Amino acid sequence: MATTTDPAPDVPALDAGAPGEARPAARVPSPFPYRTISMGTIGSVLLLLGALGAGGILIRDPVIGTGPLSWVRYGHGKMLANAVLYAGFGLVVWAWVRLGRYMLAGRIGSRPIVIAAACWMTPLLAAPPLFTRDVYSYLGQGAQLLHGLDPYAHGPAELDVLPNVVQNVHPVWQTTPAPYGPLFLLVAKGIVALTGDDVIAGVIVMRLVLLVGLGAMVWALPRLVRHLGGKLPITLWLAVASPMTVIHLVGGPHNDLLMLGFLTVGVLAALERKHALAIALVTLGMLIKPTAAVALPFLVWVWANHLPGEQRMRNFVKAGAASVGIFAVVFVVGTWVSLGSFNLGWIGGLQAPTLVTNWVNFPTGVGQLVHTLVHLVINVPESPFVTVARAIAILAFAVLVARQWWKSRFGGNEAVFRMAITLLGAAILVPPTLPWYLTWGFVIAAAFSWRRRHLAIVVGVAVFLVMAYYPTGEQALYDWWFVAITLGLAVYAAAALLRPDPLGLxxxxxxxxxxxxxxxxxxxxxxxxxxx
Structure with missing residues (x-):
């Protein structure tokens, strides 16, 4: 009789002579991974429970507040909540890595991975925000639009209604304009119109709305894999079941998830020769989060190479002109419908996130390092070093865009691959670099073929990027002991994908x-x- 437990967890997923390319081995009959999925689900429940005391909690919580459970937010109670939360995070990562080994060994296919991701996400739908407080800014900016205060000219602090919504916006964003597209502000406005000053309900409804983006991703990725040559179990394991998606994009939550839904479906439409739809969808993604605009020039090459004839320049002009026309119509109509006017103030609002300064953003880290060395000799401020390094990085990014775009001139899969590289470049080179920004290009890249050692690197990076911020949403990048422990755990998790029990304990x-x-x-x- 078949057992209902997982495959033996200590069976190596990789043979010594396995090829470098990450391809799940030939499928063999195997039990459904109930234990692994249950482990991650328990971890997710612990994340939920720990977040009640250690996550992005409300300033005035109507549920816990000053009641008998309020002790979990102070002193030893908060330490316990943090311990529970990080234990839950460890179980989710452990389960994800086990699932990855079973996948590479050919013991499971796509279905258990999707079920696992759903099980791990479900408890987080009702959790306080995890590792961020951005969702409170979303609600605050939606409240501004709802009550007639321009989110691109004012900060939520100027709103004199909905005090619970306003007071929970992070102090840094209380007086800054919104950096998000007008269509997302319309979404946030609708949520606040529904939930009012009930911030808990607002967070939950926001997550449910953002799941539309996740659904679009899950629908599009299998079809993208068929075009781009990847392996579906690996793609889903990377893009859907990863802690970056489960904890950051859903547990956060972050509006990047909705943008990625439009982006993935748009890229799929381009590969299936539905080019007008592709440009329209990615433009809508841009109206959620402006980063999606990076993908548009690459889709023009895909379109041009699908046109008949060998006049490459003429085809490019035709595809480019049609793309610009579609973009202009969708952009103008989308902005007008969202804001009631053609308001381009959100372009200036893109400067607001640059207030975030940390070394995860590569040029910022270089500037800080040079300042530290110079500061050993002479007392000078840090900001000029960071400013110069960021300016150089912007130029480097412009060169990267031009180079990758030109290499995409033959269209097809090459253009999509170059698009993913450029989106990753935007996340790394253009300040700031927040951990979930790397999902922009990563979700598209997940549909390509991967080498096993690169999958291990992804595991390490994902673990580090989740832990780069404290559960409250404040950055942990200058707590050097914490960073050292995080790096050690990230390296161990990466090694564990390739070999169970890498330390031999x-x-x-x-x-x-x-x-x-x-x-x-x-x-x-x-x-x-x-x-x-």
Whole structure:
């Protein structure tokens, strides 16, 4: 009779002679991974419980407030909440890595991965914001639009209604204009119109609305894989079940998820020769979050190469002119419908996020490093170094865009690949770099073929990027002991994908157990388990 438990977790997913390309091995009959999915689900529940005391909690919480459970937000209670939250995060990562090993060994296909992601996301729908407070800004800016205050000219602090919504916006964003597209502000306006000053309901409804983007991704990715040559289980494991999606995009939540829905479906439409629809969808994505605009020039090359004839320049002009026309119509109508006028103030609002300064953004880190070295000799302020480094990075990004765009001139999969690289470049080179920004290009890149060692690198990067911020939403990047521990855990998680028990701790315990049994002695259970 078939068992209902997972495959043995200590069976290596990779053979020594396996090829470098990450291809799930030939499918063999295997039990459904109930234990692994349950492990991640328990971890997600712990994230929910820990977030009640250690997440992005409300300033005045009508549920816990000053009641009998308020102790979880102070002193030892908050320490306990943090411990529960990070334990939950560890279980989610552990389950994700185990799932990845089973996938690479050919023991599971796409269905268990999608079910796992759904199980891990569900408890987080009702959780306080995790590792961010951005959702409160979304609600604040939606409230501004609802009550006639231009979000591109004023900050939420100037709103004299809905005090619960306004007071929970992070202090940095209280007086800054909105950096989001007008269509997203219309979405936020509708949510606030529905939930009013009930911030908890607002957060939950915002998550449910953003899940539309996730649904679009899940629908589009299998079709993108068929065009781009990837393997569907790997793509879903990377783009849907990853902690970057489960914890950041859904647990956050972040409006990048809705933008990615438009982007993935738009790219798919372009590859299937529905070019007008592709330009329209990606433009709508841009009206959610402006980053999607980076993809548009690459889609022009895809369109041009699908036109008949060998007059490449003429085809490019035709595709470019049609794309500009479609973009202009969707952009103008979308902006007008969203704001009631053709308001381009959101372009200036894009400067607001540059207030965030940390070394995850590569040029900012270079500027800070140079300042630190110079500061050993002379006392000088940091800002000029960061400003110069960021200016150089903007020029480097412009060169990157031009180079990748020109390499895309033959269209097809190459153009989509270059698009993904450019989106990743935007996240890394253009300040700021917030952890979830890397999903912009990563979700598209997930549909291509991957090498196994690159998958391991992704695991390490994903773990580090989730832990780069404290659960409250404040950055942890200058707590150097915390960063060192985070890097160690990230490296261990990466190694665990390629080899169970990379430190050999479980193997040593099993040898001890075998020796003790042979001698008739007792075995001491290890204090911790390194089994992935």
């Amino acid at each position: 479980i193997g040593a315990w099993r040898r001890q157990k075998a020796a003790a049994v042979a001698e008739g002695g007792e075995v001491t259970t290890p204090t911790s388990s390194a089994t992935p």
